[in-house]
Amino acid sequence: MNAPLPPDCLNSPWQLARRAERMNPSVIREILKVTERPGIISFAGGLPSSKTFPVAEFEAACAQVLKDDPAGALQYAASEGYAPLRQMVAEQLRTKAAAAGHTWEVDPAQVLITTGSQQGLDLVAKVLVDAGSKILVESPTYLGAVSAFIPMEPDVVSVASDDQGVDISDLRTKAAGARFLYVLPNFQNPTGNTMSEARRAALSTVAAELNLPLIEDNPYGDLWFDTPPPAPLTARNPDGCIYLGSFSKVLAPGLRLGFLVAPKAVYPKLLEAKQAADLHSPGFNQRMIAQVMQGGFLDRHVPKIRALYKAQRDAMLEALAQHFGPMPAQADAAMLDSRLTWNCPAGGMFLWARLPQGQRAVDLLPIAVEQGVAFVPGAPFYADHGDERTLRLSFVTPSVEEIHRGVAALARAMQEQAGV
Numbered sequence: 001m002n003a004p005l006p007p008d009c010l011n012s013p014w015q016l017a018r019r020a021e022r023m024n025p026s027v028i029r030e031i032l033k034v035t036e037r038p039g040i041i042s043f044a045g046g047l048p049s050s051k052t053f054p055v056a057e058f059e060a061a062c063a064q065v066l067k068d069d070p071a072g073a074l075q076y077a078a079s080e081g082y083a084p085l086r087q088m089v090a091e092q093l094r095t096k097a098a099a100a101g102h103t104w105e106v107d108p109a110q111v112l113i114t115t116g117s118q119q120g121l122d123l124v125a126k127v128l129v130d131a132g133s134k135i136l137v138e139s140p141t142y143l144g145a146v147s148a149f150i151p152m153e154p155d156v157v158s159v160a161s162d163d164q165g166v167d168i169s170d171l172r173t174k175a176a177g178a179r180f181l182y183v184l185p186n187f188q189n190p191t192g193n194t195m196s197e198a199r200r201a202a203l204s205t206v207a208a209e210l211n212l213p214l215i216e217d218n219p220y221g222d223l224w225f226d227t228p229p230p231a232p233l234t235a236r237n238p239d240g241c242i243y244l245g246s247f248s249k250v251l252a253p254g255l256r257l258g259f260l261v262a263p264k265a266v267y268p269k270l271l272e273a274k275q276a277a278d279l280h281s282p283g284f285n286q287r288m289i290a291q292v293m294q295g296g297f298l299d300r301h302v303p304k305i306r307a308l309y310k311a312q313r314d315a316m317l318e319a320l321a322q323h324f325g326p327m328p329a330q331a332d333a334a335m336l337d338s339r340l341t342w343n344c345p346a347g348g349m350f351l352w353a354r355l356p357q358g359q360r361a362v363d364l365l366p367i368a369v370e371q372g373v374a375f376v377p378g379a380p381f382y383a384d385h386g387d388e389r390t391l392r393l394s395f396v397t398p399s400v401e402e403i404h405r406g407v408a409a410l411a412r413a414m415q416e417q418a419g420v
């Protein structure tokens with residue numbers, strides 16, 4: 001049945017599909033519009049730092065690709081993706097898993113190059129979700145994934161999560177009949193948290209026991225600051241997981257390239273969905289990325305991104321401690337309710353903070369913008385009841401000096417909101 005039309009469309013020939021009714025403008029994008037006023041220091045965006053884009057390497061790769069095989073680069077191409085790039089992706093995943101102590105024999109035939117990992121989420125939804133299907137997500141989770149799943153009309157169920165990852169006993173109570181659990185083990189968006197080794201091992205075992213497929217989204221995994229994160233969930237049970245990766249955070253999001261690794265049981269259907277969606281991801285961009293990656297470029301380039309982001313995170317931690325007092329090593333609930341609290345992400349782009357009791361992030365935002373700083377309230381990242389006190393702070397795009405000024409402005413805004 002078609003959805004009813006809004007009254008101003010009554011004489012319009014256009015009848016919207018029910019799924020279109022369920023699509024909403026991203027809450028975050030709406031917030032970002034407000035915060036993009038000139039002069040505002042933004043901790044709100046989710047963009048990688050443009051300082052990290054390897055412009056000269058792309059310039060050289062562009063010329064090389066056109067010189068080597070212009071017809072191949074500019075012609076329609078295979079839906080699976082550019083074979084040398086699929087090979088590189090498989091090799092890198094195998095090497096990283098081995099360094100983390102796991103054998104993961106990634107067959108390049110299981111790698112599908114996607115138009116950003118966002119397309120991976122869309123394909124997963126199309127292939128695995130029927131109207132009314134139960135799907136499980138962390139609490140909070142990546143809003144863009146929920147937006148990709150929603151048009152398929154699922155029943156989205158949140159599983160409790162803490163700073164170690166998914167709560168296994170809550171998962172057990174909710175897993176029956178679920179199509180999958182969508183999970184972000186590394187430097188999660190929005191919290192910056194990383195799932196511990198113990199929790200990964202437990203989740204992997206329980207998911208296998210419950211026959212629950214996992215969708216593992218890992219766009220930030222390479223951006224660790226001190227030590228690499230534990231091995232992916234997919235490396236532990238490749239037949240029970242779909243792994244999503246991205247070139248956006250290690251090279252450039254503008255090329256819109258990512259990849260997925262899927263078990264043989266679902267790969268052909270994901271490929272058919274991909275063919276229907278866009279035939280293939282831009283072949284020219286795929287060749288440029290393969291050209292840039294040749295000779296171990298990422299091994300030299302990614303450490304520079306890590307160093308930059310770590311310095312930025314440290315600046316934010318220092319500024320927060322200066323303005324709000326250091327986070328106590330041990331504190332009771334009353335103490336944590338009385339002050340701003342935050343975590344210390346071990347990688348990625350985001351820090352997660354929580355306002356004192358009685359303050360709501362959504363009310364603080366306009367006051368903060370008046371003071372010259374923006375952030376994203378955390379509540380929209382929850383598929384069910386959001387924690388209204390939470391906020392996401394990105395530390396990668398402002399300079400260190402701006403981070404200090406921005407945190408000072410946040411402190412002023414909080415004082416104003418509290419009426420101090």
Ligand code: PMP
Pocket residue numbers: 046115116117118119142144184189217219245246247248253256257258
């Ligand atoms: N997953 C997560 C968790 C993300 O944060 C993002 C980007 N913000 C994506 C997927 C999509 O990234 P892309 O399509 O650029 O690969």
